[in-house]
Amino acid sequence: MAAEKSLPPGDREMSLSEHLRELRNRLIIVIAVTLLLMLAIFPFAAGLVDAVLAHAVPSYVKISTYAPMEMFKARVTMCFIGAIAIGFPLLVYEAFRFAAPGLYPHEKRFLYLVFPFSLLLFIAGGLIAYFVTLPLFFAIVLGQGADVATPALSVGETFSIVTNFVAGLGLVFQVPLIIVLAIKMGLVKRETLTRGRLAVYGLLFGVAMFFSPDPTLFSQLIVLAVLAVLFELSMLLTRFI
Template identity: 35%
Template structure:
């Protein structure tokens, strides 16, 4: 088998100083990309906060810098999300020489898939789960309980919810890796499909901020689809 160029002895025998210079260069390139992407992130942050306020009504800020800090945090998260392919590329170029050919092939297939699932999960959380959750939680308002929601609290709630859904959507990647290593088999997952469905429904009923069936299905159906994708992926990847 022909070795890839990065497998040559010259690449692996570079002095430590060269590696440090390469690391510094790629860190600065990543920082520059982050700073540039934070500019459109700042513009998008206003639209995303407006989307939240359509559910909650006008938001307040309890300190002079709170509104600025909330938009800054949101724009930073957007810059990280949009720039992830750039950051991963530079990390790959730096550490890729230390990986075997098989390891590189696995990562080249897994990383884009994982990134896409992360974006899908986070978008699903922000645009569907967060509005549903806010409407339910605001339903606890009464004559004695009047909501005064700060922009910091709402942005943090939306970000953490979106991050949680993004991580949940990594299920096929995790199961695929476990199947590749021989720790999980597709036949075993398929055998316990009914148990998985029951567990998904229970978790959706507990985590979904709303007693209605629609809200629960909103989380349960995508989770079940992820389970089926995981089973199919495990079938292809297991040794």
């Protein structure tokens, strides 16, 4: 009886096999929809890859393929990214429906509050990477000596750099949310972070170095400046929540 009373409202005891069966069924739905979306996007993938590279890479740079499957892999990657972006609501729905029976009402409210902020921060980081950091990175790195020799890049490696920058900076933008959660959960005190601002900035710069590899340090400084602003905003936010 005590075990039943400790269960969240609407939850019931399920065996491990029942949990695995439900997880399998939901994964099948997500994977099937993702594959269908990838097939639908594939005819347009080459144009999308070209548009992405045309925006990120200066016009004087020659984009080439150096392996038989290179362009195909880039198209498949673009299809997967597009399928995840379009099917993301379904992915979130299936994940929530799987976890919801085991969550208490206050835990559900917590997810309702945190998830939209996390998603917005990820999108903001990706947009800054795509529209600011990447063009600046390629312009500075490839601009050195461009008047002597024409730069030539691999489609596969260049597209991989673009996706890593966008995804990496999106993850970096989760740092302020992590700080707020750590303070609210009592893992660290706000006063400790306030007194140790220099150490925090050093840590943020290390994060920027890891997710934005750039020998010129320009992209890291951009990321650091954005993270510093987000850190200060998160510190301000924790005063009122």
